[in-house]
Amino acid sequence: MTITIGNINTSSSTVGNLDALFAPNAVAIIGASDDTRKYGNWIAVQALKGDRPVHLINRTRATVLGRAAAPSVVSVGSQVDLAVIAVPVSGFEEAVDDALAAGARAIVGISAGLGEAGEEGRRLEQRITAKVRAAGARMLGPNCLGVLDHSSGLTLASNEFPVGNIGVISQSGNLALELATLLVDHGMGVSRFASLGNQADLDAADLVDAYATHEGTAAIAVYCEDFRDGRRFARAAARAAAAGKPVVLLTVGATDASVRNAKSHTGAMVSSGIVVEAACRAAKIEQVSSPAQMAHLLQALVRSKVPRGARTAVFADGGGQASVASDSAAAQGLDVVEFPPALQAAVAAELPPTAAVSNPVDVAGGGEQDIMCFARVLDHLTGSADVDATLMSGYFGGYGSYGPELAAREIDAAREMAGSTRAGGGTVVVQTMNWQSAAADTLRDGGIPVYRGIEEAAWALGRLVRRHTEPATGVPELPRPADPLTDTGYYASRRLLSGAGIPFVPAVEVSSKEQLLAAAAGLKFPLVLKALGDEHKSDRGGVILGLQDANSLLAAWHDVQNRLAPPSCSLEEMADLTGAVELLVGVRRDRSFGPIVLVGLGGVFAEILRDVRCALGPVSSAQARDLLLSLRGAALLTGARGRPPVDVDAAADVVARLSELAAAHPEISEIECNPVAATPDRAIALDARIVLD
Template sequence: MRSTTDLPVLPTIEACDLAALFAPNAVAIIGASDDTRKYGNWIAVQALKGGIPVHLVNRSKSTVLGRPAVPSVASIGSPVELAVIAVPASGFEDAVDDALAGGAKAIVGISAGLGEAGGEGLLLQERITAKIRAAGARLLGPNCLGVLDHSSSLMLASNEFPVGNIGVISQSGNLALELATLLVDHGLGVSRFASLGNQADLDAADLIDAFVKHDGTAAIAVYCEDFRDGRRFAKAAQRAAEAGKPVVLLTVGATDASVRNAKSHTGAMVSSGIVVEAACRASGIEQVASPAQMAHLLQALVRSRVPAGARTAVFADGGGQASVASDSAAEQGLDVVEFGTALQSAIAAELPPTAAVSNPVDVAGGGEQDIMCFQRVLGHLAASDDVDATLMSGYFGGYGSYGPELAAREVEAARRMAAETATAGGTVLVQTMNWQSAAASALRDGGIPVYRGIEEAAWALGRLARRRAEPATGIPALPSPALPVEDTGYYASRQLLAGAGIPFVGAAEVSSETQLLAAAATLRYPLVLKALGDEHKSDRGGVILNIADEAALLAAWGDVDARLAPPSCSIEEMADLSGAVELLVGVRRDPRFGPLVLVGLGGVFAEILRDVRCALGPVTAAQAKGMLLSLRGAALLTGARGRTPVDIDAAADIVARLSAVAAAHPEIAEIECNPVAATPAGAVALDARIVLD
């Protein structure tokens, strides 16, 4: 894997709003074609549907698609700000030279066979990219599907996209097309679309920043396999969230199979799933697992509000659907609390005597008798201090099939429900079997998300509630690098960490029996003897515990020397582990996202239990404490079954100090203390390991 430090150094260019890419004065399509099997044809056909002047460039034909063509961009006679290049890789550089000569400030590279091919193709791509940047222009792609902006009538993608307010940035053309289809099901569409391709110049972070400035974009959907500078990507997403334009991310890399596919299909380098999850938590990115989840969540984000809490009212027009909706809500961590007496009485006054009003609410035939009961009940729920959000489920939207008068009343009820919800600032999500009805459309138009399935609606509401309960922690700044670490031996590692304030037990390194006895005289029994030079010393019997006296020490020395012949040993005081919980504390440097801090249950069970929490480093002591308390085994730390609680603050301080060391030493690939013993009286590191990059 090439790290960010391996990427070519490109000429510096000032950040801009990419106006030449999304709203150019004119477009030149280099490689425009009559051949319906070629991208040059597909792009040209779509471009001519837009509202921006289009010049068709073909070296050998005077007409393309029945329109005049020119042999070069330079021959057009006036500057053209945007050029789209759809020629074979062998002609890409000549096409770029022509575009720059014709005044292009932005270039979209449709051409494939460059960076993703590796070798000479990658070197060619890097040289061309440097040339474009030196000319003060920007490159999207190459190996991309195109670009589109409905607000400027720019149509430079191979396919049409429905109009809406979702910005789409994708490294996969087909996934972007699938998402667009799914958005239509929710009454949504696309404001802008940009295909990332190889990200030779413009990357996902650049495009997110450009989408944030776009008035027509309300939320940003990203499919990305290679984040290049991951922290820069996360910071751009954080800026988007702060601007009220949340980023929803779909990526790959959670399994070996997806990593293999990404490398063979796109040539992208996939960041590991656990690192991306940590970046998402830090920046407020909403990560999803499929295009369908992306569409479901986008609808909730652009139409609804984040609820103040998890207390959820379930409101249905059928007992079965009320029960299923309640279970679905509970599965998403939502709290279907019983209403107070006052709210129950208010709801009961709007419904038949047989209605259930304690939560969930079942109108029990009230809809057929008076369709406006939905509006009135929802009004009570929105106004109540007992409710943070409402999940509505059932048949609403289907009553209109009983007659035109009821149909009109049902649509009117939907409009009032949406208007009153907006006025009250409430959070309402609706699931109905009649999700494509006129009433459902009225709800959506008024800002209430409507779903076909209850699982989808409950999941989306759960994600909204989580945004309040688990706010973004922010992207931590990296310190200036310290003097590089050169010696990564056990004792050098201990010395580095002890200098940073991490406590260790008393110890000494010895390589002879004479040194062993001299060191033991300065320490307190019981002692521990560790064979050095072996990362898995405990598995190989290289750690001898509970050495009670000098005779036992000499026996342990002879045994370890005979079996393992280590270059040296560490003799250490035995920490008092009564009431202790062993923790794994470590930092791994990701080539894209930088230091990643890991905490979990440690010792010999670290790899077995895999109860780990991660965050972008460095972390504060407060953040480290939150990580420890979020472990599945956190009850061991806080005093489960009558145990005395350990000093979590002391353990968190070790995590924070270790993360600060790792952040200041970019040459360190991995640094670890496993275990750290957290006791009721404090915390102490029992081991140290450093691996250089």
């Protein structure tokens, strides 16, 4: 079955059925051990806690953990869907052969020392993976920490995980364990866990697809360092989001180390971090920077709903907390709007005369007088057409300490708040200093996220709002490859780009004084002389502007020849840059995510200003326009401080055409036009550079 959502192909699965991995009929632990220092012991102990048949495999021992052990999976004599292999690398291939011969349809490779251990290990891993696939089986790992699925009672990991509805996919065992601990703080837990390991067969995209159709999973948490096919991962995440299972991603690598070999401005400014950000925007993946942020956001995603806008009511039971919450909300881009008179009057009718009701709301002691006022005020806020979301802050959850009667009433209030919010479809996020109280638990159980700190609560609400205000742009499909390029010289590049519809000023390549003068006769002064064969020609005085006549042209020619001795020069008409803004437009091919489109303020200051935005390519003209207008310096394009606005549509057309060209040529590593001059009536490329892979 295939469904189309925007430009996202939502095939029901790209990996096939993984029931053998997550819900096997029986399990074999190859390398099961009594030695408490070994994974074979840890995983066997966990496996035996479940109800399904577990076969302990050990070639040299008749019993393990007080149970009968078999020398091989084949000798078990019955169908075993899943084999977990925890033996030294020297015995890994033999163990895989045994499992496949016994009919295993899934393998979990705990063993290390394969693809991560050098060329010999990579070759061994590739050979084993080919065997697994040829047998119609699938393999998780190797060099992984196991798998579990609480909905099927499968526990094949070295550690226990709390039960819940968050699917976890991780390349780090410790990070997965840390996340599980943080989820417990929020009253949450894990539905499935899979350790990626080397991703020799199953990768992050495969597992996201499998989780997206898992009934017990409400959201998917991914820690991944190597995406393999990044676009496939992004499409899988988009399918999961379309199925109501948002993906939250933690990754690493936002450093210059990944671009040390870049030869152009484009390559130097597109780090792996920027690439992943572009993929996340395309697929509506929620990227975070720590396990704590991941837990905070997961709580909001599974317990609350995406609001229709940013108009936020702040509701507190203290003036100081109301003010701090308002500032925290504003810092996240939330709009703490003043309530209209009718809403103010409705809120005031529920509270003491000293209460603040214009937004933020301060109950001013109303909680002690009538704890149910929280429920009534919240009902007014969530039911108002003038409020998109409510951020509640303060002491709620602590009133029960004043006596048993108030404690019971506080829980009643929490239950009513959660019920009315759920029934009305409102968005409510709560911060309370009493975040581990019975009332707070009642709110969580009823579907309202509760946080300890106001910064965390406001941040989570801001991320919910952005899911509405910043919709996914979609993961673009790549075109069929064109005939590969071989000549990437300046003029060959210009011809290629001109053929793609990107405008340039008239120009002629010259290599002698005679050619220079002949070319000048056919061009319009003033002219520009560029020394070719030097990617940083402007830094070395290889670009001479404003040549008004033949004498100044000859003087410039002799100067360039004496200083730089270029193989040839480009003689070009000088574009009228009155009112122009110089832009950098480029595409870099990422090994995992493919062509990445970059736009930014350009010219000689491109690497200094580093005002850039990226997207997965190719992009449409409309998407390119959005990228340009999202730059920090976008006001220069739209007319800042009396400047005339430039033709943004023409500039966007250049971006789109360059992205389409680059996407059709997978042999291009980097391509850029720097600068592109955007003027009030056009956009024209003033330079071009192509680097082949």
